[in-house]
Amino acid sequence: MHGFDSHRGLLKMKKPVQIVLITFFIIFLSPLALYAQDFNFKKAFEDYQFSLGVYSDSFSDYQKFKDAYLKNPTLTLKEDARKKTLEMLKSRDELQKVYLTALRMRLVENNGLTTDEKVSLFTKIDSEVAWYLNHKGGYQDGDTLETLFNKSGEAESRYKSNTSQIVYESLFYISLGDEVDLRVTQEAIYKNLTDTINIGVAEGKLDINPFNRWFLDIADVIGKLKANEVLSKTSIQKMYGQSTGSPTSAYNSSLVPLTSSIKLLSQFNSFLIEVLTSIKNQQK
Numbered sequence: 001m002h003g004f005d006s007h008r009g010l011l012k013m014k015k016p017v018q019i020v021l022i023t024f025f026i027i028f029l030s031p032l033a034l035y036a037q038d039f040n041f042k043k044a045f046e047d048y049q050f051s052l053g054v055y056s057d058s059f060s061d062y063q064k065f066k067d068a069y070l071k072n073p074t075l076t077l078k079e080d081a082r083k084k085t086l087e088m089l090k091s092r093d094e095l096q097k098v099y100l101t102a103l104r105m106r107l108v109e110n111n112g113l114t115t116d117e118k119v120s121l122f123t124k125i126d127s128e129v130a131w132y133l134n135h136k137g138g139y140q141d142g143d144t145l146e147t148l149f150n151k152s153g154e155a156e157s158r159y160k161s162n163t164s165q166i167v168y169e170s171l172f173y174i175s176l177g178d179e180v181d182l183r184v185t186q187e188a189i190y191k192n193l194t195d196t197i198n199i200g201v202a203e204g205k206l207d208i209n210p211f212n213r214w215f216l217d218i219a220d221v222i223g224k225l226k227a228n229e230v231l232s233k234t235s236i237q238k239m240y241g242q243s244t245g246s247p248t249s250a251y252n253s254s255l256v257p258l259t260s261s262i263k264l265l266s267q268f269n270s271f272l273i274e275v276l277t278s279i280k281n282q283q284k
Contacts, residue, residue: 062088093136112181228257
């Protein structure tokens with residue numbers, strides 16, 4: 001760092017962006033040996049909450065000792081500020097690592113994602129977890145303030161260039177997986193209903209009308225849901241393109257098709273209820 005000034009360095013140190021975890025609970029067993037079999041999203045989220053508390057406390061201490069040093073820049077207060085800066089930066093790396101792990105476990109437990117989608121995300125997340133683990137281990141008790149700020153800059157650069165994209169891509173796939181899981185569940189119910197109708201028609205117990213027309217409407221809804229899923233996946237990948245926008249912007253854009261799918265899923269559910277009701281009425 002050119003012309004490093006410990007006063008300016010302390011003033012420029014910022015609290016990293018806090019990301020809210022999307023907390024849905026769907027069961028899926030992890031096939032990877034990297035994590036213990038009894039380790040799940042619930043435990044990972046508890047670890048995240050604990051680490052967030054540790055970081056918040058260390059950041060408050062850092063702020064307090066920084067302010068004291070800036071008001072009265074003695075050697076003793078500078079050393080106190082250095083120690084609190086070290087503690088805060090180590091807890092920040094730990095928080096990033098634990099947060100990424102919680103995201104990973106949420107993806108593990110998502111039934112709506114394919115194995116390939118999960119493996120791709122796991123590879124990216126595991127790389128980031130390893131980076132923050134290694135970076136945290138690089139802090140030394142005897143590091144000067146200048147060294148600490150340089151190392152802090154490394155973590156901030158890593159978050160902007162790599163971590164933020166992976167975080168928002170993971171959050172998107174969590175939402176996508178939940179939507180796909182619900183669609184697939186409704187399609188399974190629909191298949192059972194169509195099987196019942198086909199058997200009933202073959203046995204002369206049900207009239208194919210109006211089911212043959214309703215099937216077309218339901219197929220149209222399913223087609224729109226799948227189209228939205230494809231569109232949203234295309235949108236999230238734009239954050240990795242040459243004209244890269246912000247991860248937040250790509251994430252928000254990718255959620256637009258999924259948001260419109262909420263109404264379609266509700267309509268799908270209503271159609272299923274109508275079909276079931278009509279089957280029961282014809283069987284009376």
